[in-house]
Amino acid sequence: DSGVTQTPKHLITATGQRVTLRCSPRSGDLSVYWYQQSLDQGLQFLIQYYNGEERAKGNILERFSAQQFPDLHSELNLSSLELGDSALYFCASSGAGNTEAFFGQGTRLTVV
Amino acid sequence: AQKITQTQPGMFVQEKEAVTLDCTYDTSDQSYGLFWYKQPSSGEMIFLIYQGSYDEQNATEGRYSLNFQKARKSANLVISASQLGDSAMYFCAMREGLGSQGNLIFGKGTKLSVKP
Numbered sequence: 446d447s448g449v450t451q452t453p454k455h456l457i458t459a460t461g462q463r464v465t466l467r468c469s470p471r472s473g474d475l476s477v478y479w480y481q482q483s484l485d486q487g488l489q490f491l492i493q494y495y496n497g498e499e500r501a502k503g504n505i506l507e508r509f510s511a512q513q514f515p516d517l518h519s520e521l522n523l524s525s526l527e528l529g530d531s532a533l534y535f536c537a538s539s540g541a542g543n544t545e546a547f548f549g550q551g552t553r554l555t556v557v
Numbered sequence: 558a559q560k561i562t563q564t565q566p567g568m569f570v571q572e573k574e575a576v577t578l579d580c581t582y583d584t585s586d587q588s589y590g591l592f593w594y595k596q597p598s599s600g601e602m603i604f605l606i607y608q609g610s611y612d613e614q615n616a617t618e619g620r621y622s623l624n625f626q627k628a629r630k631s632a633n634l635v636i637s638a639s640q641l642g643d644s645a646m647y648f649c650a651m652r653e654g655l656g657s658q659g660n661l662i663f664g665k666g667t668k669l670s671v672k673p
Contacts, residue, residue, distance in 0.1 A: 447601075476658050488648065488663040501660050533600060539658065544590055544609070546661055548602035 448472065451536050451549035459557055463524040466552045470517055470538030476500070477519040478539075478546060479511055483532040494519055526556045560584075561649050561664035568669050570639045577624070578634040578667045580649030586610075589653050591632040592661060593623065596646040605647075608632060636669075644671045 448471035458464055470477050479491040481504075490503035494513035505511075508526075513519040523530060533553050537546040560583040570576035582591065593605040608616045608623045616623040624633040636643055646668050650661040 478660055480663075487665045490660045490662065493660050495658060500658070503660065535602060537602075537661075544607045545592060545604040547604070548594075550601050553600070 447547040447549065449536060449538050449547050449549035451534075451552050453552060454550060455553050455555075457555045457557060458526060460526055460528060462526050462556075463522065464526065464554065466521040466523070466534055466536075466554075468519045468521070468536030468538075468549060470519070470536070471540065471547055474538035474540035474547070475517065476539045476546075477513055477517070478537045479505075479519070479521050480535040480537065481532045482535060482551075483529075488535075491521070523554070528556050530554065531556045561651055561662055563649055563664035563667050565667045566665075568667055570636075570643075570669065570671055572641060572671055572673050573638055575635060575637045576639055576669065578636070578647050578649075578669065580632045580634065580664060582630050582632060582649075582651050584630075584651065584653060586653045589651055591623070591625070592650040592652070593621070593632075593634045594648045594650060594663075595643075596648065596666070597642075598645070602648075606634065639671045641671050641673060644669060 450469040475496040478493045481489045491505040493501040511521045533551045535551045537548045539546045562581045589610045591608045595603045606618045620637045622635045646666045648666045649664045652659045
């Protein structure tokens, strides 16, 4: 158990809809990262938050947004969903004193 | 720009044999960290091993070792005494800077299959 919790584990939704993925980082970790894993694109970095502030942005679509709340949990919002958004979405966290990022179990999103 | 290259889409190894998974990287930074993660069929990402760019010794963690050749920009993962449970996807990743707050850039992965 990495200590990073993602909910839900699975999500099936229709095209055009909006969903919210939730992540609770390991206790004390200030950084939260979101990654998308799809068969054709591999593991793509989406966005990073550090202590509530956006720290780095990767290949995140404008239809996607994220935030980190004062209790350090984070949410990834995906809107106007398309079939191609179907993927495994990972949240990871890291903190001072750790070199590695700890990953959650992922949320498998299926857009139908 | 950072880049991680894993040239072996798939590998087979006999149980109890050793196997090397290749990883080369490209960065202009002097300070960086290299990581290997394992992703079994269940989907979770499991951290295996880390090597900092200034570490003089190759990192080892149990049956995993990282063959770090800085001049060649390679960071190959060696798994000794393969077990059936080692069958999984393996990802090489890099973070620029030696702190813990930068994002990881991943390679496309190598699928390892261990044969009994």
